[in-house]
Amino acid sequence: MLEWPSMIEALPEAPLTSSAMLGPYRVADYRGLPDEPRVELVYGRLLLVSSPVLRHQVALMQLLERLRATMRPLGCRVIMAPMDVTLADHSIVQPDLLVVSPERKDIIGERIEGAPDLLVEVLSPSTARLDRGDKLRLYAESNVREYWLVDPAGLTIEFLVQREGRWLVALPEDGVYASEAIEGLGLDLRDYWVAVDTELAES
Numbered sequence: 001m002l003e004w005p006s007m008i009e010a011l012p013e014a015p016l017t018s019s020a021m022l023g024p025y026r027v028a029d030y031r032g033l034p035d036e037p038r039v040e041l042v043y044g045r046l047l048l049v050s051s052p053v054l055r056h057q058v059a060l061m062q063l064l065e066r067l068r069a070t071m072r073p074l075g076c077r078v079i080m081a082p083m084d085v086t087l088a089d090h091s092i093v094q095p096d097l098l099v100v101s102p103e104r105k106d107i108i109g110e111r112i113e114g115a116p117d118l119l120v121e122v123l124s125p126s127t128a129r130l131d132r133g134d135k136l137r138l139y140a141e142s143n144v145r146e147y148w149l150v151d152p153a154g155l156t157i158e159f160l161v162q163r164e165g166r167w168l169v170a171l172p173e174d175g176v177y178a179s180e181a182i183e184g185l186g187l188d189l190r191d192y193w194v195a196v197d198t199e200l201a202e203s
Helices: 027-031 054-074 102-107 128-132 134-141 189-202
Strands: 039-042 045-048 077-080 085-088 091-093 097-100 118-122 146-151 156-163 166-170 176-178 186-188
Touching: 027 039, 039 134, 054 077, 054 097, 054 118, 054 146, 054 186, 054 189, 085 134, 091 134, 097 102, 128 134, 134 146, 134 156, 134 166, 186 189
Parallel strands: 118 146
Antiparallel strands: 039 045, 039 091, 077 097, 085 091, 097 118, 146 156, 156 166, 176 186
16 A cells, blocks of 8 residues: 655645746656545645535536436546546646547546546635636646536536637526537536535435
8 A cells, every 4th residue: 555755745725826837746746646645736736635515515416417418428428536637747637527528538548648628626615726726727728628617605607618728708598508619518507506405405
C-alpha cells in the first residue's frame, strides 16, 4: 500500500488568487500518490478533495440519471467522479460528471486522457472558488466544449459554452436548456430541481 510521501504537500483549498507561475508537481508526482486522501492536480498544485454533503450527492445523482438517459443513446459516455481526467502535465482533475462524445472517444482508457465534451462541477463552499477560478481557466485552455456549474444551494445552473478559449453564458428558454455545442444535450430545469428537492425530502 502506498504511503503519502513526506516531501509532497497538498493544499486544503485553492489559493485565494490564481498565479501565473505553475506549482512544482506534475503527472508523474500525482500518479505516485496513494488513493487516499483524494487530491486533484491543478496548475502544478495538489489540492485536497473534501467529502461531499448529501445535497451535493443528490444533485449529482439526479443529473447523472438524466444525462445517461439522453446521451447514452447517442453513443456518448457519461461518467461520474472519481475519475482522473488528465488535461496537461500539470493538471489532473476529478470533475463531478463528464460527457464524452463518440468523436472524442479516443481519450477514454483506464483514465481520461484529454478534454471531454462536457465537464460538470457541483458547487460546495469548499470547492466554489476553485471551480469558478482556476478550473474555469483550465477547462477553457483545454478545449472543453461546455462547462456546467451546478449550485444545489441556490437551485441554479450556469451553462458555459467555450468559444476560442473564452466562456460564453448560454441561457435556457422557458426553463429548458438545449445545447448548441453538443447535439442532444439538454436539461429541463424545473423537473430536475423538483426531483432533487423531492429526494432530499425523503431522506
